Amino acid sequence: MTTDRKQAMHVEAGKSFSTAEANENERRWNEDKIDKKNQDPTNHYDKTRMKLNFEIGPDGKIHPLGYQEKPLEVRLQERLDALGWKPFKPDSKIQPNCCAKFIFGGNHDRTLAMAFGNQTVSLEKDADNSHLHRCEEVEHWAKDVYDWCVRRYGQENIVGFQVHLDESSPHIHALIVPVGVRPKSGRECVMWSAKFGKDRFEYGRILKEMHTSLYEDVGSKYGLERGDSIDGRNVQHLHKREYIRKLTKEAKQTEKAVKGLQSMMRHLESKIFSYSRQLEDAEKELASGRITLDRYEVQKADIQKLIAEYQTKLEDKADKLNEKEQELERLTMDATKARSVVQPFRNHKVDFTPPRITEKVPLFGTDKWVERQNRHIAKQFTEIIRKIESLYRNDAARQVEAAQHNTLADYGEFYRLKRENQSLSEINQELESELNTLLDQLSVPSIRNLIFTVADALVGGQPVPISSGGGGNSDLDLRWDGRRPDEEEEAYRRRCLLHASRVAKSVKSGYRRR
Known part of the structure; x- marks a missing residue:
């Protein structure tokens, strides 16, 4: 069978970056946290190999993992602030993409060889790999991947670049801010579409080019073949049922x-x-x-x-x-x-001395002697059985725990999908309601003229104070934040039209109140 020695590159669009994600990338964990993480059967964090992890800093040099004082999520926010990033309102059900989460890897055997050479590595849980040292080849590979990212996205936009050698396969996590230039102002801003395309078709084309470029610049130097492209936006790891x-x-x-x-x-x-x-x-x-x-x-x-x-x-x-x-x-x-929701039973090797008769047969009283020897052998045999029972009872408990965790994970996935479906349904209802309202408003000439007037002013970047007339506190101005950093022209025009519809609705309701 031919060996699949392909490079691997996964990209996920990030609307946010949590402290938990940052702590995992930089391994800001204590012993208890690592042990708790490893209780999940799908996790495998080797504490004896964590000292071999490293990262490449803003200076392009290799440093120990987590050497920077500021945590990863803080550095990301500082870069976003420097670019004038303004997310949507906190209560908004949708948010724009502000970062790209990369994972670089490759063939399991090849990446292990780059990291540890000919050294013997045990991938069993709780194995002692403290004898291992890090090979230079994995450092060269990481630097080449880092340089590839710098050429595409700019060194100042690479917020984090961590290399993990403590899991099953060596791999790289890179947190990158996609930056583009606004056509009108010429100002740099956070812009997902500038680096990854305006739609899934353009994203698919860009992703194919990225795989080819990564292979030509990096993978080919280390015996890794070109990776397979996956068309579509927001590529993520498959969920369990999709994987099956x-x-x-x-x-x-x-x-x-x-x-x-x-x-x-x-x-x-x-x-x-x-x-x-x-x-x-x-x-x-x-x-x-x-x-x-x-x-x-x-x-x-x-x-x-x-x-x-x-x-x-x-x-x-x-x-x-x-x-x-x-x-x-x-x-x-x-x-x-x-x-499988359970872990297989281990093949335990139990060291014991077989029960045996240790006394000579007496000339007299053989019945009592046999009874005494039987009791002695039965005691030894019972101790051996109890030891075996204990080992497999612990295994059974481990299986139950794994099954419970798997069930909870499946329930969590179901609950997440249920909430996502409910959220999308609510958004769909809101959009449908707004569309119906807009169609009703457009059928009235006076309101239609008001909507187009307000929408044109918003598109042109002019302030539009709207009042219902009369005296007193009758100002019906609605908050307007202007164009968002990563917003296409067509999407912006649609949003201006919807906002103008809301303004017209407020004006109409103001007249009703009077």
Whole structure:
């Protein structure tokens, strides 16, 4: 089976960056926090390898992980403030993207070799890897990835660049602020579309180019092949059910390929057998004198050529079948592990001395002697059984804990999707209500003229004080923050029109009150 040695690059659009995320990237944890994290069966943080983690600072040099005094989330906010970043109102159900969360990695065996060379690494939980030292190759790889990010996004926009060597596979976390230039003002601002496209189609094209560029500038130097592009926006890790569905689909396709190759091989074997029979028949005809030697040699050469061709094809199909069978076995095992909510029992090795008779048989009183020896052996045997029971009871408790955690995770995912669906439904209802209101307003000439007047003024950047008329406190001005840093022209015009509709609605209600 061919080894998949591809580079890996995941990009996720971030609307915010929490302290918990920052602490994980910089490993600002104590011992208790690490142990608590490792209670999750899917986590594997090796405390004995954490000293090998490092980061590349703003100076482009290697430093110990978490060496900067200011936490990662604070540095991000400072960069956003310097760019004049203004998020939407806190109570808004949607927020713009303010950062890009990158994860760089690659083939498991290749990245481990870059990090630790020929040293023996144990990936078992609670293993002692304190003997390991960090190899220079992983530092060179990280620097090359950092330089690639600098060329694309600017050094001042790389807020964090952490390299983790304490998990299953070495990888890099990079937190980057996407910055663009406003066409009218020429001012730098936070602008996701400037670096990752205005829609998912443009994002897909950019992502493909990023994979190619990363391979040409970095991956090819370290024996990593070009990674696979994933079209679409906000690429994230698959949830458990999506991952199982993906594995099942791939397994079915691989199983179909296996059956196809087996059918081809049977056909080729049939052809080889048929031509072998023809060669035997020609030999019999030669022996009986029904054909001449020259005719036999010609037939023999033709048949042997065909047999050799089919044999080559058969060997090629056999190699491909072997690859597909191994791939199918791997996919089946991965799917089984993903479905399992428990951890497998460990194969415990229990050291004990077998029960044995230690006294000689007396000449008299053998019955009491046998009874005493039986009690002694029974005690030893019971101690051994109790020890084994204790080991597997602990394993069973671990399984129950894993199952409970998995159930809670599934419930958490369900609850998150439920809340997301409710939020989207509410947003949809609000938009539908606003659209209906706007259509009603546009049917009235006076209100329609007011809406277009206000909308044109807002698009042009002019203040629009609207009053319902009369005396007293009748000012109905609505708050307007102007154009947002990362807002396209068309989206801004739509928002101006909706705001003008709200202004017209306020004016109309003001007249009703009078």
